[in-house]
Amino acid sequence: MNSSERDMGICARAPGGPEVLEWAALETGEPGRGEALIAQRAVGVNFIDTYFRSGLYPWPSSPLIPGSEAAGVVESVGADVAGLAPGDRVAYTMPSGAYRQRRVVPADRLVKIPDAVPFEIAASLMLKGLTAQFLVNSCFPVKAGHTVLVHAAAGGVGLILGQWLKMLGASAIGTVGSAEKAQIAAAHGYAHIVNYRSEDFAARVAEITAGKGCDVVYDSVGNDTWRGSLKCLKRRGMFVSFGQSSGMIAEFKLADLAAGGSLFASRPMLFDYIASRAELQSRAADLFARVAAGEVRAHVGQRFALRDARDAHLALAGRRTIGATVLTT
Ligand SMILES: NC(=O)c1ccc[n+]([C@@H]2O[C@H](COP(=O)([O-])OP(=O)(O)OC[C@H]3O[C@@H](n4cnc5c(N)ncnc54)[C@H](OP(=O)(O)O)[C@@H]3O)[C@@H](O)[C@H]2O)c1
Numbered sequence: 362m363n364s365s366e367r368d369m370g371i372c373a374r375a376p377g378g379p380e381v382l383e384w385a386a387l388e389t390g391e392p393g394r395g396e397a398l399i400a401q402r403a404v405g406v407n408f409i410d411t412y413f414r415s416g417l418y419p420w421p422s423s424p425l426i427p428g429s430e431a432a433g434v435v436e437s438v439g440a441d442v443a444g445l446a447p448g449d450r451v452a453y454t455m456p457s458g459a460y461r462q463r464r465v466v467p468a469d470r471l472v473k474i475p476d477a478v479p480f481e482i483a484a485s486l487m488l489k490g491l492t493a494q495f496l497v498n499s500c501f502p503v504k505a506g507h508t509v510l511v512h513a514a515a516g517g518v519g520l521i522l523g524q525w526l527k528m529l530g531a532s533a534i535g536t537v538g539s540a541e542k543a544q545i546a547a548a549h550g551y552a553h554i555v556n557y558r559s560e561d562f563a564a565r566v567a568e569i570t571a572g573k574g575c576d577v578v579y580d581s582v583g584n585d586t587w588r589g590s591l592k593c594l595k596r597r598g599m600f601v602s603f604g605q606s607s608g609m610i611a612e613f614k615l616a617d618l619a620a621g622g623s624l625f626a627s628r629p630m631l632f633d634y635i636a637s638r639a640e641l642q643s644r645a646a647d648l649f650a651r652v653a654a655g656e657v658r659a660h661v662g663q664r665f666a667l668r669d670a671r672d673a674h675l676a677l678a679g680r681r682t683i684g685a686t687v688l689t690t
Pocket residue numbers: 406407408409488489492513514515516517518519536537538539542581582585603604605606607608629630631632677678679680681682683684
């Protein structure tokens with residue numbers, strides 16, 4: 362690889378569909394105080410990348426470089442960086458900026474990855490795995506015996522959630538959009554699977570729970586599912602709306618929580634649960650310990666070359682992906 366190729370990446374000059382993603386030469390620069398330069402080996406693809414690309418989420422700067430998780434090797438560090446050295450294997454999650462071959466990153470956002478964890482696994486766990494970690498431990502602490510509904514159970518976050526919920530002793534119900542996805546979700550911890558494209562999922566959850574409903578619903582689909590999700594909850598249950606793969610929730614009113622039985626609701630973002638270095642490190646340590654113990658496995662269902670990020674976005678938005686999608690540099 363020559364040096365000009367090493368500084369390639371993906372950018373968008375205006376919001377739009379996958380076609381706005383361009384393969385372009387990018388300035389990398391040198392690491393400054395408190396920063397490290399990373400040679401990225403694998404980059405995770407996440408639904409949040411499509412929210413930035415489309416303009417649903419405001420751009421931090423223009424042009425946009427999408428991408429919210431990656432793993433690689435430290436090439437060099439700037440002044441005042443302790444505990445990191447060239448050659449260290451690291452990963453990070455940040456809202457955008459990861460679709461590139463080399464990147465300068467604040468050192469306090471990096472975590473070292475165990476030698477046994479391949480780059481593509483680390484790159485598909487930093488955002489998706491830490492999301493599952495905070496959702497079940499902190500946003501709503503799931504306990505043994507809880508009944509939990511997860512939408513898009515065969516997705517990147519969904520497959521990790523299923524395994525984590527099983528490990529905690531919860532009974533997990535997962536919704537999926539196809540028979541193939543149903544099989545994969547069932548192999549990742551879900552006790553019950555509902556195809557929400559062909560069945561009324563709220564009616565099926567009522568049957569499965571003998572009318573009792575769920576303690577918590579983790580809903581990342583949003584506009585197409587939120588009404589049904591509220592119907593699936595027990596009295597005083599928790600509605601966790603953590604994404605909007607089908608579009609932003611419209612028309613939700615606080616009074617809907619009263620009508621559903623004094624429900625609770627949260628709209629959490631991972632970055633508020635890893636804002637401090639200490640919290641990032643403790644959640645990442647928990648995640649990688651689970652991975653080392655074989656309790657949580659990342660399922661990489663699709664791989665694309667970084668320059669083909671457009672195709673990855675088409676597949677993700679088209680509901681054609683299973684588990685995690687990784688771009689290789
Ligand atoms: N709040 C946070 O901090 C946070 C962090 C990470 C992720 N998230 C959210 O979690 C969700 C999952 O992210 P992910 O990257 O793992 O994606 P993903 O779940 O792998 O992909 C999205 C899935 O959503 C389902 N879906 C339902 N309706 C859809 C529609 N109209 N268009 C596209 N997909 C639709 C599809 O599964 P089926 O075919 O099975 O329906 C699709 O595969 C996203 O909403 C993301 O924004 C939030």
